[in-house]
Amino acid sequence: MWGETQVPNERLRAVMATGGWTYATLAEKVEVDPKSVERWVNLNRTPRRSTAILAAETLGEDVHALWPALRQARPARAVSPELVALYDQRADIPVSTFVEMLTQARERIDVLVYAAVFLHEAYPRLNDLLRERAAQGCAVRVAVGDADSPNVQQRGQEEKFGHGIESRCRLALLHYRPLIGTPGVEVRTHGTTLYNSLYRADDQVMVNAHVWGVNAYGAPVWHLRRHGEGGMFDTYAQSFDAVWATATPVQGV
Structure with missing residues (x-):
């Protein structure tokens, strides 16, 4: 996980509310625990990149708009899976x-x-x-x-x-x-x-x-x-x- 703050993710909260998404329904869609989604919203936690991308696609929103921290450069891998x-x-x-x-x-x-x-x-x-x-x-x-x-x-x-x-x-x-x-x-x-x-x-x-x-x-x-x-x-x-x-x-x- 990336870093967290105590400031809620209001952008994510608004997008979920507009689309009628609950913690449970979004969690089911992206295959995580509802408590994880709750932490994304209330504690402004940033999920793993792959999960964040899936969640953003599900919500019809830009992933970087929801989680700006993902704009940071990813750490280099010792070996690429490709x-x-x-x-x-x-x-x-x-x-x-x-x-x-x-x-x-x-x-x-x-x-x-x-x-x-x-x-x-x-x-x-x-x-x-x-x-x-x-x-x-x-x-x-x-x-x-x-x-x-x-x-x-x-x-x-x-x-x-x-x-x-x-x-x-x-x-x-x-x-x-x-x-x-x-x-x-x-x-x-x-x-x-x-x-x-x-x-x-x-x-x-x-x-x-x-x-x-x-x-x-x-x-x-x-x-x-x-x-x-x-x-x-x-x-x-x-x-x-x-x-x-x-x-x-x-x-x-």
Whole structure:
């Protein structure tokens, strides 16, 4: 629990009265003891964040209006419940780990990279896998870097690979081009400054960090699994959507 004072929570009292809520009926709805609700009102106690959010939704009120203390920063957790694994560098991860994750996808596969040609090189059946998933109703979206984009070219300079990254982007597009026209599969090119490469399969995502001067294979990767709304997984999923909206569809030959 957060701190308490002896000043009643008049905002909460008024909202409950307006909606006809009693201590007992609200307590039943949010699965707490009626005495807890009474303390929220009369002693201005602030419930746990998850309980407060549920109570606010039940009352049709903004949670921070009812409990301003929740605006304070939450203490850092030692380990996020969304974190499945943390790898020192992408090269430590067997390609089979990526393949297994993609194979398990039933609704969505999203890939956001500059090139990531390692997938096709280590697993030549990648396109077949994506076709199979799409045929089973899985929406597949792949965004690779636009070799002519200044941001992509700048990344090449940072990696000290020069024009190598541009060549890898073109090679990645060649790998994915046979998928153009496949129902359920979309391929686009993007010219964004990419802070992370993303490999998503339903509620799992591999996030390959981009580190200045380091090739992606030498940078860390965190494997996340979605745990409720508004977490790290959703942050990266929204990031993908934002880039996707600016990307250019690849046309067939």
